[in-house]
Amino acid sequence: MKKSLILTLAGASLIAPVQAFAAPDAETAFIFNSLSFLVHGFIVMLMAAGFCMLEVGLVRSKNATVQSTKNIGLYSIAGLMYWLVGYNLMYMDVSGYIGSLAIWAPDDSAVITDAGYVGDSAGYSASSDWFFQMVFVAAAASIVSGAVAERVKLTTFLVFSAILTGIIYPIQGSWTWGGGWLSEMGFSDFAGSTIVHSVGGWAALTGAIIIGARKGKFGDDGSIRPMPGSNLPLATIGTFVLWFGWFGFNGGSQLAMGSAADVAAIANIFVNTNIAAAAGVVVAIIATALLYGKIDLTMALNGALGGLVAITAEPLAPTPLLAAFIGGVGSLLVVFSVPMLDRLKIDDVVGAIPVHLVSGIWGTIAVCFSTDASLIVQLIGIVSIGAFVVITSSLVWYALKALMGLRPSEDEELSGLDASECGLESYPDFIRQA
């Protein structure tokens, strides 16, 4: 099959010397564009599993059931909210600051008619775009669940996720990817270091502060009590799964696969994404070995993710060397931010704030190293989205505190949320630690 195709093209090139390469027709481009959204999209979907593994592995076993429930719950809620409210609030008739209130429905009738495909080569299936964007908003929501683990009420958290995915994320998304005021200013965030990761990070920060730390984590005398995770191999596998998912996350953000240039771009994106993560791991290994005399696996995992978040704002333009630098610096910021949060008495169970917020800000700034994006505009985007999410998420946390309560009782927290909120142990056959 391949041989005859090559011979045909070779023959065609002899007859028509004007065009050496046959560009794909519009319908073929439509197919590949849609395929890119779908395949990259379901790869990103697996990040929901990755987050779940990472978070469950880093909490104590008495909270593993609740953490698992939070993860599958928020992914599902995100998927429904984005259909009912979020997508159109982010993309439909964006007026600069906000989209429209309407339930989304699939509709390719403008480009697929009885006459076949009548669109251009930049087209894609409407549902494929919805699907791809949906898995992104789910990623943003799951960032919050790790930071506030082990002391937030399950139901309260799920309600927060619904509001984050249905309203907060889509509105700031409309400013950028929806074509609103920030994108008009030239704000550049390829796959979402700010739009996805920092948004999750800010909401995680306000949550961690307003909900408060786990009981016993910080002493009045300034002491910090570590609460080691229950399953580090699971956390490691979760990190690998997230790393894998990131190829979909960054690669699919090319938003097209209908030409050789697009596919080459996606390939470069995969390369830079991997190198940034790898640099993140190595930097974290070296840094923790130097700082603490021992390599900290959990920091190496955070380092990989910090590198991935950092490259997410611009995974295409950098050279591999620059990608390694961006990823490495992101990881270094994470390694120093983790103990700094502890000193500030902000209890972030999994390091979500250093990884997604701190490294997300760095990644958004680092865009200026490889493109002609304006640093001022990048900063405007970082600050305006940050302010918006801090204010709205804080309001929601406080409202939920008044209406539903944010935390379980102290006894429930000590005996483990699995017992009090789910009545279901994760490891009933194993002896439990206090």
Add this chain to the structure above:
Amino acid sequence: MKYIITIIQPSRLEPLQDALAGLGIDGMTVSEVQGYGRQKGKTEIYRGTEYSVNFLPKIKVECAVDSKLAESVIETIRETCSSGRIGDGKIFTMDLSDAMRIRTGETGLSAL
């Protein structure tokens, strides 16, 4: 009869089992415990914060023996489980007033 409770390093359990079998002791109860004595604990570091782990994993071995055998059992345990380092463990000997085999109702030495 005597009831002997021994706290040993986990790595010595299998050699101890073999050594006691050689004496004719073919039953024991083993549990995973944590404890410390002069060995104290150790310092670990998690995400930049140091903390002390005061309890170390140990194995507790319990067996009921004929009083006449008790001394040789204790000596065997000591030989098998001693490495010369702090943390080897301890042997406690208690008087056992009676024992019963559940299946048959036998008591006394024939229950052991």
